[in-house]
Amino acid sequence: MLEKKEAPLGVFDSGVGGLTVVREILKQIPSESILYYADTAHVPYGSRDPQELKGFARKITSYLVDQGCKMIIIACNTSTSLAYEDLQTFFPLPIIGVIEPGVEKALKTTKKSRIGVIGTVATINSGVYQQKLQAKNPDAQVYAAACPPFVPLVENGLIAGADTENTVANCLSPLLEKNIDTLILGCTHYPFLQPVITKVIGSGIKVIDPACETVRKVGEKLKELKLFAQGANPSYHYVSSKSPQDFRARGSVFLGEDLGTVKKVIL
Ligand code: DGL
Numbered sequence: 001m002l003e004k005k006e007a008p009l010g011v012f013d014s015g016v017g018g019l020t021v022v023r024e025i026l027k028q029i030p031s032e033s034i035l036y037y038a039d040t041a042h043v044p045y046g047s048r049d050p051q052e053l054k055g056f057a058r059k060i061t062s063y064l065v066d067q068g069c070k071m072i073i074i075a076c077n078t079s080t081s082l083a084y085e086d087l088q089t090f091f092p093l094p095i096i097g098v099i100e101p102g103v104e105k106a107l108k109t110t111k112k113s114r115i116g117v118i119g120t121v122a123t124i125n126s127g128v129y130q131q132k133l134q135a136k137n138p139d140a141q142v143y144a145a146a147c148p149p150f151v152p153l154v155e156n157g158l159i160a161g162a163d164t165e166n167t168v169a170n171c172l173s174p175l176l177e178k179n180i181d182t183l184i185l186g187c188t189h190y191p192f193l194q195p196v197i198t199k200v201i202g203s204g205i206k207v208i209d210p211a212c213e214t215v216r217k218v219g220e221k222l223k224e225l226k227l228f229a230q231g232a233n234p235s236y237h238y239v240s241s242k243s244p245q246d247f248r249a250r251g252s253v254f255l256g257e258d259l260g261t262v263k264k265v266i267l
Contacts (some may be wrong), residue, residue, distance in 0.1 A: 006231050008033035009218070010064030011073045012057075014043040015155050016247070017189035018075030019255050021098070024215035029222070033234040035067055038251070041241035041266065044151040045078040046120025046187070053122060057083035059267040061091055070227055073218060074098065077186045077210075078120045081128040094221055101217050102184050102210030103132045107140070109206050110182040114141045116175040116205075119186030121146040129186055143178040147171040147190075154189040157250055160196060168193060169200045176201060184208045192254055239265040 009025065011018055015038050025032055037060050039045070045053055057079045061072055072087070072095045074080045080097030087095050106115050117129045124146040133140045149167050158164050175183070183205050185191055191209040198207060222228045236259070240247040244262035252258045 004070055005227055006033065006229050007068050007070040008035040008235065008237070009071050009073055010035050010037070010061070010067070010069030011075045012037040012039065012060045012064065012079070013076040013188055014039050014045040014078070015151070015189070016192075016251050016254050017151070017154065017187065019251055020188050020191040020209065021073060021075035021211045021214060023255055024211045025218070028215045029219050029228075031229045031231065031234055032222075033229065034236050035064060035069055036236075036238045037064060037265070038238065038240040038247050040243055040247055043155060044120065044148075045076065046122050046146070046148060046151060048122065050082045050122060050126070053079060054083045054086055057087055058090065061087050061095075063265065063267055065091060065093065069093070071096065071218065071221065073214070075188050075211075077123045077188060081123045081126040094225065096214060096218055096221065098188060098210045098214045099128055099132065099186075101213035102186065102208055103129065103136065105210065105213045106182050106184050106208050107133065107137050109208060110140070112179070112181045113137060113139050114178065114180045115143070115182045115184065116178065116180040117142065117144045117184040117186045118147050118172070118175070118190065119144070120151065121148055123186055129184065141178075143175050143180060145171065145175050147187075150187065150193060151189045154192045155250070157253070159192050164193070165196055165200065168196050172197070172200055180205060182206045182208060184210065186210075236260065237263075239263045241266050
């Protein structure tokens with residue numbers, strides 16, 4: 001049995017998107033071990049039914065808890081928006097989502113209180129970003145847009161080129177008319193499209209990738225609970241619910257290092 005401090009952080013997403021959170025973990029808290037679950041059998045999450053998505057989140061969290069994880073990071077905005085409260089009620093360990101940190105960062109960043117948020121259909125329809133931004137700053141003008149083509153583009157590695165730029169431009173054009181000064185990437189897949197997004201929107205709009213703030217929060221929580229890993233040899237394990245070789249190939253390119261053998265785990 002691992003001492004609790006040395007136990008892994010349990011991280012999950014529908015696919016490669018949560019690796020944007022993993023890369024921040026590697027940067028900010030590199031002594032932590034990671035167990036990552038990619039639910040590739042069900043990607044994309046964004047067009048699925050909320051009840052079904054809650055069920056996936058519970059099963060995956062249950063698996064990560066059974067594997068001995070000391071904390072759960074929901075590296076998925078869709079699951080955070082629909083299942084965060086449910087998971088917190090159901091599981092007796094610290095659980096961190098990606099939405100609150102993104103909201104806080106956006107409110108600190110905006111000068112004009114005009115904020116755009118993009119995400120999956122399920123995230124945008126849940127209204128969670130809009131509610132949280134306005135609850136913390138009632139003057140905030142929030143403009144939200146779902147971008148359903150983005151996750152398939154990223155999962156297929158199509159993160160550059162003219163077709164991708166056209167798709168991104170089409171999805172973002174309604175927001176660009178709103179005079180926003182800050183844009184939240186409310187889906188963990190989207191930071192992989194950030195170069196194209198920046199090209200389309202220009203440098204005048206600040207782009208928020210919630211991963212950075214999320215991992216800062218994870219670090220604070222580990223400190224508060226005295227759960228920081230002390231060892232010098234963190235381990236990284238990746239599992240996926242479908243096509244583990246494809247996940248390894250794509251994920252290794254995105255993360256910039258080999259993920260190693262990816263096990264298939266169907267829940
Ligand atoms: N990366 C996830 C998110 O942040 C899920 C995207 C999807 O599978 O549709 O919302």
